[in-house]
Amino acid sequence: MKRNGTKESRFTLWWAQWLNRRLPPAARVTLAHKSIFILPTGFGLFWIFLVLILFVFGTNYQNNLVIGLSILLLSLFNTCIIYSYRNLAGLTLNACASPQAYAGETLVFPVKLTSSQPQFEVLVNYPDNQIKVIKTIGEEPTVTLVPFDNLIRGRVSPGRLKIESRYPLGLCRAWSHVNLDNPHIVFAKPLVSHSQLKSIDADNQNITGDRGMHIPGVDEFKGLKQHIPGESLRQVAWKQLAQGRGMLSKEFQQPQGEPHWLIIEDLSSPDLEKQLSELTWAIDKMSGRGQVFGLVISRKKIPPAEGDVHRIHCLQELALLPQFVGGDS
Amino acid sequence: MTHSSQEEIISRHSLLWLLIVNIAVLAPLYDKLTPWSLGICGICLVWRFGIFIGKVAKPPRYLVTALAIASAITLALVTSEIGLLNGLINLLILGYALKYIEMRNRRDVRTVVLVGYFLIAITFIDQQSIFYAVNLTFVTGINTCVLVSLYREDVKLKETARIGFKLLLQSLPLAALLFLVLPRLPPLWMVPQQKSTQTGLSDEVSFGDITELTRSAALAFRAEFSMSPPSNQQLYWRALVMEDYDGSRWTQNSSIKDIEDNTPFTTSRRQQPEGSPIQYSVIAEPSNQHWLFGLDAAFSSDIGIINLPDYRLYSARTVDQKFQYHVDSYPQYAMDKTLDPTVRLLNLRLPDDINPRTFELAQSFKKDLPDPTTRLRAMMRYFTEQPYFYTLTPPRVGPQQIDDFLFENKAGFCVHYASAFTFMARASGLPARLVTGYQGGEFNQSAGYLSIYQYMAHAWTEVWIENRGWVRYDPTAMIAPERVLEGFDAYFQAQESYLLDSPFSPLRLREFPLLNELRLTLASIDYYWSVWVLGFDSSKQEQILQKLLGEVTQQKIAIFMLVSITFIGLVIAYSAGLIHFHRDKDRVASTYLHMCHLLEKKGVIRDKQQGPTDFCSIVEDAFPGIATDFRRFTHYYVALKYQPLSSHRRKKTVKLFSNQFRKLRLKILKGKTS
Secondary structure, eight states: OOOOSSHHHHHHHHHHHHHHHHHHOOOOOOTTTOOOOEEEEEHHHHHOOOOOOHHHHHHHHOHHHHHHHHHHHHHHHHHHHHHHHHTTTTTTEEEOOOOOOOOOOEEEEEEEEESOOOEEEEEEEOTSOOOOEEEOOSOOOEEEEEEEOOOOOOOOOOOOEEEEEEESSSSSSEEEOOOOOOOEEOOOOOOOTTTOOSSSSOOOOOOOSSSEEEEEEEEEEEEEOOTTTSSGGGGBOOHHHHSOOOOEEEEEEEEEESSSSEEEEEEOOOTTHHHHHHHHHHHHHHHTTTEEEEEEETEEEEEEESSSSHHHHHHHHHHHHHHOTTTTO | HHHHHHOOOOOOOHHHHHHHHHHHHHHHGGGGHHHHHHHHHHHHHHHHHHHHHHOOOOOOOOOHHHHHHHHHHHHHHHHHHHHHHHHHHHHHHHHHHHHHHHHOSSSHHHHHHHHHHHHHHHHHHHHOOHHHHHHHHHHHHHHHHHHHHOOOSSSOOHHHHHHHHHHHHHHHHHHHHHHHHHHOOSSSSSOOOOOOOOOOOOOOETTTTHHHHOOOOOOOEEHHHHHHHHOGGGOOOEEEEOEESSEEEEEOOOOHHHHHHTGOOOOOSSOOOOOOOOEEEEEEEEOOOOOOESSSSEEOOOEEEETTTTSOEEESOOOOOOOOEEEEEEEEEEEESOOOHHHHHOOOOOOTOHHHHHHHHHHHHHHHHOOOOHHHHHHHHHHHTTOEEESOOOOOOOOSHHHHIIIIIIIEEEHHHHHHHHHHHHHHHHHHHEEEEEEEOOOEETTTEEEEEGEEEEEEEEEEEEEEEEEEEOOOHHHHHHHTTHHHHHHTTTTTSSTOHHHHOOGGGSSHHHHHHHHHHHHHHHIIIIIIIITHHHHHHHHHHHHHHSSOOHHHHHHHHHHHHHHHHHHHHHTTTTOOOOOHHHHHHHHHHHHHHHHHHEEEEEEEEOHHHHHHHHHHHHHHHHHHHHOOOOOOHHHHHHHHHHHHHHEEEEHHHHHHHHHHHHHHHHHOOO
């Protein structure tokens, strides 16, 4: 993505390194004089221009009140510098766990903001991404979801979060670039496919069977569900009822047939990405149906299981596989 | 990006502020607006209000453009009538009003705010009283609130106002400091001036002219003397010298007029007289005229003042705002010891066949008294010997004006007496001229200055006498000596026409001593305002800095500024909540230690390493009488020391903690421990 060798990129690199030294990545950052930058905005420059014009105007008409007004506006600018700083100083940013996301989607990075003094109209965004406006930040934590457009799978770091404020008069822009050290594992983009799924023992079997499925039964405890009047009283969870959690029924199920295996063997195949996408789709599909499945990646084997934790585990394993490096690039 | 679309929206809160600021900025400019500018401004305001309450849509852009172009063209056409500066001001005001209805995004709001500040500055061109300064500072605050409202959209009007005005007030100290220190420069280039009605004296005088002025209680100028001011009868403020007389009116001679008209190319023409001067400074009120005021042979070395050959002072620019200048006057100095023959002829010239009876009278004086001084004294005496009296409402005169006045009506005021006397002097062969200006002044005891009002306008005569130069003769003083000795007010209290046009003038309060005191106090405040704020110049600056710093050097000023700015910055930062003093925490710790000390006296010693909870259980065992109280006390202490509390909770807990401390101390001191 970056052009190498040009002066601009060398500067960008130097800037990034400098920032890393000054503002090292951390999950919790409190802004202070070391991390806040302030410069006048375009409007601020116009303001200074107006101050100059009024000064000349007052001088030419030998009018002390006009000169006074121009000086007052200059002083107001000075006051605003202090207030601009105040509007970010002491702001604490906490990175929170991000929700699951697939490549090609807009990721959201939740950031918890607190400040000991009220701060207003703070804008946060990742470079080249949508800006979030937070009207007020106070002692009560505010969680804001900062969007980040992302195309790739794997461990994605959103980079430095930009926090900006022009409060109170828009004369100065106070800002900071904070790395919250919150990389997120992005799953591969799901791709609909039925043909690529293989199982370890039977090559030509279709997944559209009952294999790996659970049917309602009596063998394994599955969980609790709302009791429906008319159901057997033997299944009522009396203990939970005594705890005051309401009338619930125990559900049982039993596995049907052998678990399903999802396999990816050749990690150097050119259509690796496609395979990963299809597997991602398949995992979601099977997990949605409550099927039991296992995953085989080259020599690594994830034993069959079911449930959301298993699904996420499998998807993460797929997401973190190294990118295919072909001979042509 | 959505942010840019968010940028577009102007919140209702800002719209309300814009409505307020529009009225606040334009109201003080009412006298600058031409009627149709006022009309357009009104329409825009009503339209804006309609948009605000949701009854009308935004006007289409082409309509606004068309209106703007039409306004500009119309303005260009009337500019010659109202003057260039007024034309430009009207254009700016119209731009302000039109921008105001077609505002679409925040950027437009910012533009409107910047133009608003500029319009406030324009208001200051004409209006410089304290009242306007305070009022316009307030408007500046409102204009600032508009900007704040862009960033605080969801709060009440009061909250925005609080922030805006807080910012402004916190900026005032630094502004005052910079006002004091920043260099004052002379005008950088010529600027267009207001076309305004002229007030005060006129450059021609005929019977009946000055009565207009005696009805006005407006301030003409003020004077502050470095020593005590001369007595009232010395206070003849010369403004104009009239040498041409056509039988009905006195006018300035064209040679002087030429000098006056070409001031940009003339420099001071005469040398400063020698001798010990009376030094004073004059603050002239705006008159939109050029002439200034000085006593006797006046000289000023200030920039922008021309010392005219007839010993008057003349301002290079029209006095369109308060103007302060320093004067040295030389009462002993003989004006024009030798008289140029042409000037002599000029001051002897009289129109043919006019006022024959007066001419005859003058001739008889000449024949009887060849010595000019005695002759003039006799002429002056003539006015007291005959039954002349002073009135501001004299009877009408015919074409032989002076004859009618001297021999028929025998009633008139200063212009009548001065013209008659000048006429007689000329007719008797003595060069004479009419001088107009002001006579007297009201002394303000507390602030130590003289106020000269328009109704103190006066006319008198100057006669040229061998070896003595131009000598002042005031025939009016012969008729109404009190007027000159004690001032105009002493004489005219009962006259009906006096201050006729000013029924509500504060000068009328003179009859009530307490109110008069108040009037004089207000006048003093206004005076200090004029001198120290409006008239603040490089010499005043030097004076103040010298008082503050001793000898003024660049380094001293730099250090002074640095210290002051740092101090002001710290104060602002503190009030903004950036600097915390952790007194609170320390107080908690010291209170706890105090408690430990009290218990130590009772025999329970806390080990330095012991935590508060451990210590608590020891105390509970030793003093069961205070066990519960001490446990609570420890609980608060632990909470304050180790728990992150919100500031509100913290305050509450600190209060509980100190209450508990007091309760415990009382118990321990009373010995209720077991």
